[in-house]
Amino acid sequence: MKGNEAIAHAAIRTGCDGYFGYPITPQSEILETLAAEKPWETTGMVVLQAESETASINMVYGGAASGKRVMTSSSSPGISLMQEGISYMAGAELPALIVNVSRGGPGLGTIQPSQADYFQTVKGGGHGDYRLITLAPASVQEMADFVDLAFTLAFRYRNPAMILSDGAIGQMMEKVVLPEYRPRRTEEEIAAGCPWATTGRKGLRSPNIITSLGLRSEEMEAINLRLQAKYREIERKEVRYEEYLTSDAEYLIVAFGSAARISKKVTSLAREAGIKAGLLRPITLWPFPSERIASLCGQVKGILSLEINAGQMVEDIRLAAGGRIPVRWYGRLGGIIPEPEEVLEELKKIAAL
Amino acid sequence: MTTEEIIRPENLVYRKPELLNDVPMHYCPGCSHGMVHKLVAEVIAEMGMTEKTIAISPVGCAVFAYKYIDVDWQEAAHGRAPALASAVKRLWPDRLVFTYQGDGDLACIGTGETIHAINRGENIAIIFINNAIYGMTGGQMAPTTLLGMKTATCPYGRDVHLHGYPLKITEIAALLDGSCYVTRQAVHTVAAILKAKKAIRKAFDYSMQGRGASLVEIVSTCSTSWKMTPEKANRWMEENMFPFYPLGDLKDSKP
Numbered sequence: 001m002k003g004n005e006a007i008a009h010a011a012i013r014t015g016c017d018g019y020f021g022y023p024i025t026p027q028s029e030i031l032e033t034l035a036a037e038k039p040w041e042t043t044g045m046v047v048l049q050a051e052s053e054t055a056s057i058n059m060v061y062g063g064a065a066s067g068k069r070v071m072t073s074s075s076s077p078g079i080s081l082m083q084e085g086i087s088y089m090a091g092a093e094l095p096a097l098i099v100n101v102s103r104g105g106p107g108l109g110t111i112q113p114s115q116a117d118y119f120q121t122v123k124g125g126g127h128g129d130y131r132l133i134t135l136a137p138a139s140v141q142e143m144a145d146f147v148d149l150a151f152t153l154a155f156r157y158r159n160p161a162m163i164l165s166d167g168a169i170g171q172m173m174e175k176v177v178l179p180e181y182r183p184r185r186t187e188e189e190i191a192a193g194c195p196w197a198t199t200g201r202k203g204l205r206s207p208n209i210i211t212s213l214g215l216r217s218e219e220m221e222a223i224n225l226r227l228q229a230k231y232r233e234i235e236r237k238e239v240r241y242e243e244y245l246t247s248d249a250e251y252l253i254v255a256f257g258s259a260a261r262i263s264k265k266v267t268s269l270a271r272e273a274g275i276k277a278g279l280l281r282p283i284t285l286w287p288f289p290s291e292r293i294a295s296l297c298g299q300v301k302g303i304l305s306l307e308i309n310a311g312q313m314v315e316d317i318r319l320a321a322g323g324r325i326p327v328r329w330y331g332r333l334g335g336i337i338p339e340p341e342e343v344l345e346e347l348k349k350i351a352a353l
Numbered sequence: 354m355t356t357e358e359i360i361r362p363e364n365l366v367y368r369k370p371e372l373l374n375d376v377p378m379h380y381c382p383g384c385s386h387g388m389v390h391k392l393v394a395e396v397i398a399e400m401g402m403t404e405k406t407i408a409i410s411p412v413g414c415a416v417f418a419y420k421y422i423d424v425d426w427q428e429a430a431h432g433r434a435p436a437l438a439s440a441v442k443r444l445w446p447d448r449l450v451f452t453y454q455g456d457g458d459l460a461c462i463g464t465g466e467t468i469h470a471i472n473r474g475e476n477i478a479i480i481f482i483n484n485a486i487y488g489m490t491g492g493q494m495a496p497t498t499l500l501g502m503k504t505a506t507c508p509y510g511r512d513v514h515l516h517g518y519p520l521k522i523t524e525i526a527a528l529l530d531g532s533c534y535v536t537r538q539a540v541h542t543v544a545a546i547l548k549a550k551k552a553i554r555k556a557f558d559y560s561m562q563g564r565g566a567s568l569v570e571i572v573s574t575c576s577t578s579w580k581m582t583p584e585k586a587n588r589w590m591e592e593n594m595f596p597f598y599p600l601g602d603l604k605d606s607k608p
Contacts, residue, residue, distance in 0.1 A: 017444055018440060018443065046444055048439070048440070054433070054465070055436040058440075058466070059436045059439055061427075061436075061437055062409070062437030062439070062440040063440040065427045065441075068444045070440065085430060088430050199425065201403055202404050204403065204404060207419070207425050208425045209425070210426070210427045211426075212428070
């Protein structure tokens with residue numbers, strides 16, 4: 001099935017309580033699949049087409065604030081509209097899943113795939129000091145698998161999580177093993193697992209207030225320091241990446257999502273051409289596998305960051321490399337997917353340095 | 354009577370509603386918010402819904418409503434409260450879900466969320482404080498500012514050529530098929546307060562009966578930003594606001 005369809009099926013199967021979204025190419029199949037599957041008749045999952053992405057993300061805010069497992073999905077221009085809500089959710093420490101099946105920008109851009117939302121996602125596209133747990137699937141299988149993983153991480157840290165995919169993975173058809181059915185949490189389970197949630201003062205417990213407001217500077221600084229401590233913990237514990245042919249690699253390609261699929265092919269071509277290439281694929285874009293890249297800098301002679309954008313992740317790789325070895329970027333823009341052969345030529349240039 | 358006699362339960366003639374927290378309110382003297390808070394607190398308790406209420410506060414003067422009414426609250430981004438409420442009510446259909454919003458929040462930046470939540474027939478109630486001005490930010494022009502009315506951003510009076518017309522969003526709400534009860538009330542007299550309370554009760558009842566969206570507008574004063582004494586603000590409201598925003602039910606779809 002398509003990557004977008006896998007997201008929808010995985011959501012239904014892993015106990016998602018609600019989906020709120022607005023149509024936009026190339027991810028409308030998520031809402032369409034949910035509407036066709038009618039999960040409100042089976043699992044009780046709510047599916048609602050909102051009037052805008054702004055409304056969608058705020059519906060997610062409301063649902064998350066009441067302890068429910070809720071999500072939305074969109075593509076780049078729609079995700080831009082959601083940044084206000086994402087910042088509010090980060091501030092109010094609400095767990096939720098946002099899926100970005102990204103496309104080329106800026107502006108209305110193109111409906112073709114792109115990874116140009118990297119900065120927006122991992123550097124905080126909304127206002128204020130916050131971080132978004134970000135998972136980057138590279139296959140339809142991972143589209144399905146990361147739904148539950150994203151929710152798990154979101155609830156573990158009370159923080160919004162994003163699946164940053166792109167139009168290629170969203171539209172691509174592959175075989176997929178869907179997760180086993182799991183019922184939605186009961187009211188009692190929500191009360192036990194999310195004692196902070198606004199569900200009504202059952203048993204006349206003290207009221208729960210979900211807010212991102214802290215008018216006094218001291219209060220707001222304390223909130224920020226708590227958030228920063230949480231972000232450091234996530235950076236320590238939740239870095240995920242995949243390595244391919246790195247054990248003897250002399251040159252490293254770093255790439256995520258669609259670009260990582262191309263990069264696997266490039267490593268084979270490079271080895272045929274006598275260049276010992278390996279691939280590091282960040283699965284979490286935030287937290288970023290900086291430590292692993294730093295340690296590989298003691299082994300490899302150069303790094304190529306392959307991105308379907310104008311060079312964004314390359315900045316994080318350079319920070320990790322700390323100037324010890326050359327780090328170069330290659331990519332295509334406007335929705336064009338780089339060909340393995342052109343990437344190989346870039347790798348050869350680094351090998352010739 | 355001595356003080357001790359006055360506070361004896363048998364001599365009690367009036368008291369704070371149990372759901373109104375015993376904390377100083379930040380509202381200005383003469384502001385309508387305090388009275389509406391009291392009515393909302395009373396209605397929730399009288400309905401026996403304290404354990405089942407999820408309230409949504411706005412951005413505006415009522416942002417801190419969660420400090421005053423002793424139920425679970427979510428504080429929304431500016432204008433987005435009806436979107437939050439839509440999701441919460443669908444996810445928790447047996448809960449009482451309402452928003453509490455001002456005119457800038459509901460009728461300006463949140464117009465889209467307001468109209469669509471009502472039009473979808475969400476089983477929520479919206480309490481709408483219309484004082485024709487942005488109170489919290491210091492008295493700027495609101496969508497509901499009357500023509501000729503002076504504010505910080507229309508210091509020479511609202512001019513239709515410069516600023517357009519005041520928005521009667523409550524009339525719009527009444528036209529939408531998803532609304533079941535739309536009314537305009539005030540809290541400037543005892544009689545008005547009693548009527549407003551009945552309206553809030555009806556809106557909350559209809560929500561729990563699953564009949565659709567309710568909008569209760571409370572035409573309100575903002576003596577600080579209007580630069581009037583509370584007493585004069587009440588008179589000014591009667592003379593200027595009521596002719597443009599007439600009180601009464603605009604829609605009541607009886608079962």
